[in-house]
Every structure is written in structure tokens, then in C-alpha cells.
Amino acid sequence: MAATSARTLKLLSIFGIGATLTAEELATRLGASVRTVRRDIDTLRDLGYEIEAVRGAGGGYRLGRASRLPPVVFDEDQAVATAVALQTVPTVLSGIRENAARALATLHQAMPARSRLHAEAFTISPARNYWEFPASPIDAEMVRAVGTAINRRHLVRVDYTGDAETITLTLEPHDLVVWAARWYLVAFDxxxxxxxxxxMDRIEPHPPTHIPFDRRDIPHGDPVTFVMTAHDRGDTAAEWPCRGSAILALPASTVARFAPGGSTVRYGTETTCRLTLGAWSWPGLAGLLLTFDADITDIEPGELRQALHSLRTRISKGLGAHLLRDDS
Known part of the structure; x- marks a missing residue:
């Protein structure tokens, strides 16, 4: 009986990846016969799991959407992933800390001793990195409202606060992206x-429109790449003791992808852009500019120009000493 239960739970875990698998493929993964697999599928159905039989080419079995929530089964790796996610989600979503803590406690209580020890080894205290400059945690209800519109392919009306004013937009929402602890909506206007x-922290959604739209092909074929290369994604310059800017001989999309958090990129030409960023010191800021390995012009303010000049002097001295030793 124990072996049967363990095999059935493993089968449920396999279904959890969302794939459609034939009885033969399932039997291979379980090390059991096709007949045993079909019997285990019947067991899962009796427990309330909706296991669908898909006919035709590419058919097989898959986990459907049940009308009620049956017990959830995790293997050790899934439990660890869930435990880590529950500990970190309050840093990007507000109004969810208490629920996440209760869910984590419930998860630990429901685990066998071995799995619980495995998951508790990943107890963490998330801390903010100086270079992330995350937005304040986004309200979970706002994410739910926009996410529902994305899933249902309904237009959304939002108030969007730009650099100068708040405007009302009607958008075709496609994806939500979390990057460097900041939430972004990818949408077609x-x-x-x-x-x-x-x-997302600049967006205030209106009530649902219930107006459908057809999905489009996202630029670059990937919402993450689109966000990372969008220079006008709404980021703002962070407050640093030292802040400056320069024109870089690189496309805005390239600089936007690799610029430190808390910096802004302004389009110039196809091959140039202005990068504004900050650091704890003027030499530190100068060093960040040099990491882009590109020609820089129109450097502001004067303190940044002086820091770059000082770095050039120090580097020249260091290289000069090496050249003297090499010549000798």
C-alpha cells in the first residue's frame, strides 16, 4: 500500500508540470506497467483530481482544471521553491506579508519531517541591494486586476503618471514582468x-472594461527582453550623494539593458543616448561610466569631469610604472 501511495503521489507530481503524456511515457517515468498507470490515474480521479484524456496525435493524459481544490502535493524540490517564494514575495507585493507567513507555516506543518528539514534549510531574510532601487511593493489587488485583464485578454483603462503629468490610457495588456524588484506592464497602446x-507603481487601473482584444506578437518575441531594452520604461534616477550624466556612443536599448538600477536612459540618436546615474563618490560614478567601454561626451557636472581626469592620471601613472619595468 505504501508503495502504491508513493507511486500515485509521484504521478501527481509529474502531472504538475502541465505536460500531456501518454500512458507509455508515464509508465517509463514511474517504472511501472501501463495498466498500473491507468489504475493510479483512476485513483487520482477518485481523490478529486481532474485527469483529462486527450485524444488524437500528441494525445495522452494531463491535469485539468478541477471544479474544487483537492489536496496539493509537493516533492522536496517543489517545497523548497515554494518556501523561498513565500519568504521573498513580500518584497515585491504589499498586503500579502501575513498571508505569505501563514501559507509558509501551513506548508511546513503539512510536510513529512525529512521534507520539512529540507525546506527549513532555506530559511532566508531578504535584504535590499544598494543597486536594485526597487519600487515600493506593489498592491496585490492592483496586480490581480491587471493580471486578470491579461488572462482574459480584456482592454484596461489606467491612469499613468509620467514625468510631468497623469494621463489616461486604454491599453492591450500582454504581460507582467518583475525585474530588479520592480514591476512592469508590457502593453500595446x-x-x-x-x-x-x-x-506598475505609476499605474492606477480603472474598473474592468470587459472589452476583448487579440494578442499581438511582442517585440523581440519576449516580454522580458522588451522591458530590459526599453529606455523609456518609466525608471527614475535614484538619490545618490553624487549624480551625473554623459552621452554614450551606444544605442539606448543597449545601455538600458545594462545600466545600474536607479539610472535613466534618454534616446539621442540610433547610436547614442544620455545616461544619468549616481554613486557614493565621483570616482565611483566615473568608474561606472567607463564600464560601458564606449566614447563619452557632454559630461556633466564638472565634478564628474574632474573625477574622470583624476582616474586618467592615476591609470597613466600605473601604466607608466609597468612600462618602465618592462623596458628594463
Whole structure:
């Protein structure tokens, strides 16, 4: 009986990946016969899991959407992933800390001793990195409202606060992206005929429109790449003791992808852009600019120009000493 229960739980874990697998493929993974697999599938159905039989080419069995929530089964790796996620989610979502803590406690209580020890080894205290500059945690209800519109493919109306004013937009929402602890909405703006990457902390959604739209192909074929390369994604310059800017001989999309958190990129030409960023010292800021390995011009303010000049002097002295030793 114990072996049967363990095999059935493993089968449920396999179904959890969302794939459609034939009885033969399932039997191979379980090391059992096809007949045993079908019997275990019947057992899962009796327990309330909706196991669908898919006919035709590429058919097999898959986990459907049940009308009620049956018990959830995790293997050790899934339990660890869930435990880590529950500990870190309050850093990016507000109004969810208490629920996440209760869910984590419930998860630990429901685990066998061995799995619980495995998961508790990943007890963490998330801390903010100086270079992340995350937005404040996003309200979970706002994420739910926008996420529901994405899943249902319904237009959303939002108030969006830009650099100067708040505007009302009607958008085709496609994806939510979390990058460097900041939430972004990837949406197509039909009125402007362009794609937008928008900071969620600048958005205030209106009531649902219930107006459907057809999904489009996202630029680069990937919402994450689109957000990372969008120079106008709504980021703001962070407060640092020292802050400056320069024009880099690189495309804005390239600089936007690799610029430190808390910096802004402004489009110049196809091959240039202005990067504004900060650091704890002027030499530190100068060093960050040099990491882009590109020509820089129109450097502001004077303290940044002086820091770059000082770095050049120090580097020249260091290289000069090496050249003297090499010549000798």
C-alpha cells in the first residue's frame, strides 16, 4: 500500500508540470506497467483530481482544471521553491506579508519531517541591494486586476503618471514582468500605435472594461527582453550623494539593458543616448561610466569631469610604472 501511495503521489507530481503524456511515457517515468498507470490515474480521479484524456496525435493524459481544490502535493524540490517564494514575495507585493507567513507555516506543518528539514534549510531574510532601487511593493489587488485583464485578454483603462503629468490610457495588456524588484506592464497602446513598458507603481487601473482584444506578437518575441531594452520604461534616477550624466556612443536599448538600477536612459540618436546615474563618490560614478567601454561626451557636472581626469592620471601613472619595468 505504501508503495502504491508513493507511486500515485509521484504521478501527481509529474502531472504538475502541465505536460500531456501518454500512458507509455508515464509508465517509463514511474517504472511501472501501463495498466498500473491507468489504475493510479483512476485513483487520482477518485481523490478529486481532474485527469483529462486527450485524444488524437500528441494525445495522452494531463491535469485539468478541477471544479474544487483537492489536496496539493509537493516533492522536496517543489517545497523548497515554494518556501523561498513565500519568504521573498513580500518584497515585491504589499498586503500579502501575513498571508505569505501563514501559507509558509501551513506548508511546513503539512510536510513529512525529512521534507520539512529540507525546506527549513532555506530559511532566508531578504535584504535590499544598494543597486536594485526597487519600487515600493506593489498592491496585490492592483496586480490581480491587471493580471486578470491579461488572462482574459480584456482592454484596461489606467491612469499613468509620467514625468510631468497623469494621463489616461486604454491599453492591450500582454504581460507582467518583475525585474530588479520592480514591476512592469508590457502593453500595446492602440491609440499611439506603439508598445509600452510601464512601471506598475505609476499605474492606477480603472474598473474592468470587459472589452476583448487579440494578442499581438511582442517585440523581440519576449516580454522580458522588451522591458530590459526599453529606455523609456518609466525608471527614475535614484538619490545618490553624487549624480551625473554623459552621452554614450551606444544605442539606448543597449545601455538600458545594462545600466545600474536607479539610472535613466534618454534616446539621442540610433547610436547614442544620455545616461544619468549616481554613486557614493565621483570616482565611483566615473568608474561606472567607463564600464560601458564606449566614447563619452557632454559630461556633466564638472565634478564628474574632474573625477574622470583624476582616474586618467592615476591609470597613466600605473601604466607608466609597468612600462618602465618592462623596458628594463
Amino acid at each position: 492602440p491609440d499611439a500605435g506603439r508598445w509600452r513598458a510601464m512601471r
